[in-house]
Each structure stands twice: as C-alpha cells, then as structure tokens.
Amino acid sequence: MNVRALIPKNVCDESGIEKLKQLSFNQIQPIVPDLLEWLQDCNWPVARSILEILRPLVDQITPEILEVLNGNDGVWKYWILQNLILKTTNPILLKEINRIASFPTSEEKEQELDLIAVDILRENYR
Numbered sequence: 001m002n003v004r005a006l007i008p009k010n011v012c013d014e015s016g017i018e019k020l021k022q023l024s025f026n027q028i029q030p031i032v033p034d035l036l037e038w039l040q041d042c043n044w045p046v047a048r049s050i051l052e053i054l055r056p057l058v059d060q061i062t063p064e065i066l067e068v069l070n071g072n073d074g075v076w077k078y079w080i081l082q083n084l085i086l087k088t089t090n091p092i093l094l095k096e097i098n099r100i101a102s103f104p105t106s107e108e109k110e111q112e113l114d115l116i117a118v119d120i121l122r123e124n125y126r
Contacts, residue, residue, distance in 0.1 A: 003027055007034045011044035020053050025060050028053070032064050042079045051083055058085060062092050069096050074111035081116050087123070097121060 003023065006016030020028065020035075028035070038050045054061065068080050081100075085093050100108055101117035108114055 001027075003031055004034075007031055008038055008046045008050075011038075011041075011046055014046055014049055017046075017049040017053070025057055028057070029060075032057075032061050033067075036061075036064055036068060036080075039079050039084060040073070040076045042083050047079075047083075054084060058088055058093070059090050062090060065093060066096060069100070072107065074107045074113060077108065077113055078111055078116065081113060081120065086120060088120075094121070
C-alpha cells in the first residue's frame with residue numbers, strides 16, 4: 001500500500017481517513033509531517049479527522065511536533081497547542097511548553113502562545 005496516497009489532497013478530502021485509522025504507527029510514520037500540515041488550521045474539515053489519528057500518537061511523534069513548535073508559524077503552533085497537545089503529560093513537550101510560557105519569542109508573544117502555554121502547564125500540574 002502506498003501510504004502517501006492516503007494524505008488528504010485538500011481541506012475537505014477525507015477519502016483516506018478510514019484507511020489511515022487502521023494503520024499502525026510504523027506505517028503512518030513516514031507521512032506524519034504531511035499529516036501535521038493539515039493542522040495548520042483546525043477549522044479545516046479534515047483537521048478533526050487528522051487530530052483523531054495523531055492524538056494517540058503524540059508521544060511517538062514528539063520530534064515532529066517539536067519541529068512545529070520551534071518553527072516560525074505562530075498560527076500553526078496555536079493549533080498544535082490548543083488541539084493536539086493541550087493535555088500532554090510528555091516531559092519533552094512540557095519542557096517546550098514551559099519555554100514558550102517563560103521565554104516566548106516575539107511572534108509567540110504576539111500570538112499569545114505564552115498565555116496558552118501557561119494555561120496548559122497549570123492544568124497539567126494540578
């Protein structure tokens with residue numbers, strides 16, 4: 001099976017979602033960065049389905065998530081924080097969330113990601 005054929009082609013393309021849900025992490029791993037791209041705007045219809053696939057894999061896709069969080073796209077970071085890792089207990093992700101809360105970049109500050117990060121940390125440490 002060509003797993004790349006299951007990557008959505010547009011914001012409404014859910015044709016491969018059910019097949020993606022049936023695959024193991026090892027089968028999905030090569031396209032994780034492609035799937036994360038569909039979380040650049042969680043208002044897109046396909047984003048909800050991608051979240052269902054990726055949420056259970058957060059600990060396994062930490063490097064890819066960190067790549068987004070260390071990037072320059074504040075809106076994408078917002079969606080990742082709010083929808084994918086909001087309830088994470090992963091210490092590596094919590095360290096990055098703490099960095100955003102404590103030492104945000106100017107863009108992260110402008111997007112108020114530091115405030116979201118503080119809220120995530122408060123919830124996780126209760």
